[in-house]
Amino acid sequence: MPAMIYEALLAPFVEFEFMRRALVGALALALAAGPIGVFLMLRRMSLTGDAMAHAILPGAAIGFLVSGLWLPALTLGGFVAGVAVALASGLVTRLTRLGEDASLAAFYLLSLALGVTIVSMRGSNVDLMHVLFGTVLALDDGALLLIGAIATVTLGALALMYRPLVLECVDPVFLGSVSRAGGVVHLAFLVLVVANLVGGFQALGTLLAVGLMMLPAASARFWARDVTGMIAIATGTGMLSGAAGLLLSYHWELPAGPAIILVAGGAYLVSLLVGPERGLLRLAFPGRHLEA
Amino acid sequence: MGATAIRFENVTLGYGRHPAVHHLEGEIAPGSLTAIVGPNGAGKSTLLKGVVGALKPLQGRITLSTGARTRIAYLPQASELDRTFPIGVYDLVAMGLWGSRGLFGGIGRAERPRIEAAIAAVGLSGFESRAIGTLSGGQMQRALFARLLLQDAPLILLDEPFTAIDAKTTADLLGLVRRWHDEDRTVVTVLHDIEMVRGTFPRTMLIARELVAHGETDAVLGPENLLLARRMVEAANDRAPVCAQA
Numbered sequence: 001m002p003a004m005i006y007e008a009l010l011a012p013f014v015e016f017e018f019m020r021r022a023l024v025g026a027l028a029l030a031l032a033a034g035p036i037g038v039f040l041m042l043r044r045m046s047l048t049g050d051a052m053a054h055a056i057l058p059g060a061a062i063g064f065l066v067s068g069l070w071l072p073a074l075t076l077g078g079f080v081a082g083v084a085v086a087l088a089s090g091l092v093t094r095l096t097r098l099g100e101d102a103s104l105a106a107f108y109l110l111s112l113a114l115g116v117t118i119v120s121m122r123g124s125n126v127d128l129m130h131v132l133f134g135t136v137l138a139l140d141d142g143a144l145l146l147i148g149a150i151a152t153v154t155l156g157a158l159a160l161m162y163r164p165l166v167l168e169c170v171d172p173v174f175l176g177s178v179s180r181a182g183g184v185v186h187l188a189f190l191v192l193v194v195a196n197l198v199g200g201f202q203a204l205g206t207l208l209a210v211g212l213m214m215l216p217a218a219s220a221r222f223w224a225r226d227v228t229g230m231i232a233i234a235t236g237t238g239m240l241s242g243a244a245g246l247l248l249s250y251h252w253e254l255p256a257g258p259a260i261i262l263v264a265g266g267a268y269l270v271s272l273l274v275g276p277e278r279g280l281l282r283l284a285f286p287g288r289h290l291e292a
Numbered sequence: 293m294g295a296t297a298i299r300f301e302n303v304t305l306g307y308g309r310h311p312a313v314h315h316l317e318g319e320i321a322p323g324s325l326t327a328i329v330g331p332n333g334a335g336k337s338t339l340l341k342g343v344v345g346a347l348k349p350l351q352g353r354i355t356l357s358t359g360a361r362t363r364i365a366y367l368p369q370a371s372e373l374d375r376t377f378p379i380g381v382y383d384l385v386a387m388g389l390w391g392s393r394g395l396f397g398g399i400g401r402a403e404r405p406r407i408e409a410a411i412a413a414v415g416l417s418g419f420e421s422r423a424i425g426t427l428s429g430g431q432m433q434r435a436l437f438a439r440l441l442l443q444d445a446p447l448i449l450l451d452e453p454f455t456a457i458d459a460k461t462t463a464d465l466l467g468l469v470r471r472w473h474d475e476d477r478t479v480v481t482v483l484h485d486i487e488m489v490r491g492t493f494p495r496t497m498l499i500a501r502e503l504v505a506h507g508e509t510d511a512v513l514g515p516e517n518l519l520l521a522r523r524m525v526e527a528a529n530d531r532a533p534v535c536a537q538a
Contacts, residue, residue, distance in 0.1 A: 163396075226378050
């Protein structure tokens with residue numbers, strides 16, 4: 001029995017370096033993606049995260065056009081494009097009558113089409129698949145350092161701005177009446193979102209990077225009552241999904257990135273069904289009412 | 293503190309080019325308890341937004357003797373508070389310490405007695421760990437008053453604080469308003485209940501886009517002034533000519 005468990009859970013990581021690297025990458029990604037995802041969800045920006053993930057593509061594609069699959073160029077390009085789209089859609093929302101959702105949708109569709117076109121101009125379909133879905137099983141030192149650095153900076157920055165960030169979600173008018181930090185915090189948060197998407201893009205690609213943010217966060221909402229609990233649960237779920245997804249992909253020869261997101265998605269469905277905080281079963285069978 | 297807490301000099305506040313408050317002049321004395329009264333659309337809430345700095349005057353100037361914005365405690369009408377946000381009463385009230393603790397200052401065990409005292413003062417003891425989404429309208433308003441208490445500000449602005457609040461809660465919260473007045477804080481409250489104004493607020497500013505009257509409550513709330521205020525034209529007009537004083 002212990003031998004079986006070893007074979008199933010540990011051997012892949014012990015025997016293969018690329019699996020260890022993938023595990024480290026996935027765990028580091030999940031560590032920062034957990035809290036970022038929870039705040040995106042609580043700020044009703046879940047789809048914003050998705051849109052920004054697409055927006056990274058043309059920047060990364062231009063990096064690819066200039067340098068091939070060279071990490072710094074892809075990263076820088078993606079980061080610049082992501083921040084540019086976030087700022088541009090914010091500006092359009094403020095100056096015109098277009099709502100934030102509509103202006104983001106406009107920009108990300110534009111970005112996605114532009115990005116795919118640019119990659120296709122030089123690369124093959126394999127390159128396109130790399131950019132769209134990532135290469136979690138081929139993370140080199142540079143990619144791991146980048147992911148680790150982004151996770152470190154994210155956690156530090158979130159700790160520093162935790163209070164205004166929470167307050168900006170709960171009661172923006174109050175925050176505005178006591179401090180001018182609101183705008184800065186919103187901007188800093190958007191930059192962190194883009195940074196994490198860029199980090200995730202190495203491993204999971206532009207289309208799935210946001211999955212490790214949103215799925216664990218959405219799951220956590222069904223288990224915890226307060227923000228702190230949600231962040232802990234989301235981060236834990238994300239890390240478990242990373243490890244479990246890699247194992248599934250190893251044993252059953254599934255593509256690794258999608259396997260990770262599928263596990264996270266499975267965790268979401270389970271949470272939706274049995275979660276104690278307004279999960280479907282709890283809603284259907286609330287139990288008999290109390291005295292007070 | 294100077295001889296005035298708030299000075300309005302020819303203040304016009306509005307949205308787009310349409311004035312909601314038009315050429316308002318006046319001073320509010322430090323330590324005074326003032327009600328702002330007027331019909332719907334008279335610019336009462338707009339005036340408070342102007343004082344807080346959330347709205348820049350189209351013309352004129354609002355000067356505060358308190359200086360920094362952290363020294364104002366402001367309770368907006370129908371607050372934009374997200375009540376689905378997973379935060380408890382204790383944490384919500386603790387945010388009132390922002391002014392003294394700032395962005396990064398710790399709020400920990402040392403502050404606990406003050407926060408608990410504020411929660412007790414509004415009668416919410418026992419609700420500390422309840423999520424704000426589970427509070428009733430009156431309980432929520434009590435929690436927001438506890439936060440105002442902690443803000444410990446010399447200038448307190450309340451916008452229709454007793455709308456849709458039952459008599460008991462109103463009486464309790466009105467007690468806090470009186471206590472602030474006794475502590476020599478400047479309190480400015482937008483109200484529509486004329487009887488409450490007559491009973492509790494020594495001074496009144498009656499506005500109907502323009503200033504109708506300002507002074508001792510009994511003098512301001514006479515029948516002629518109230519009639520005058522009611523005649524205000526509510527609708528903004530896109531074809532209105534440019535104001536001669538603009």
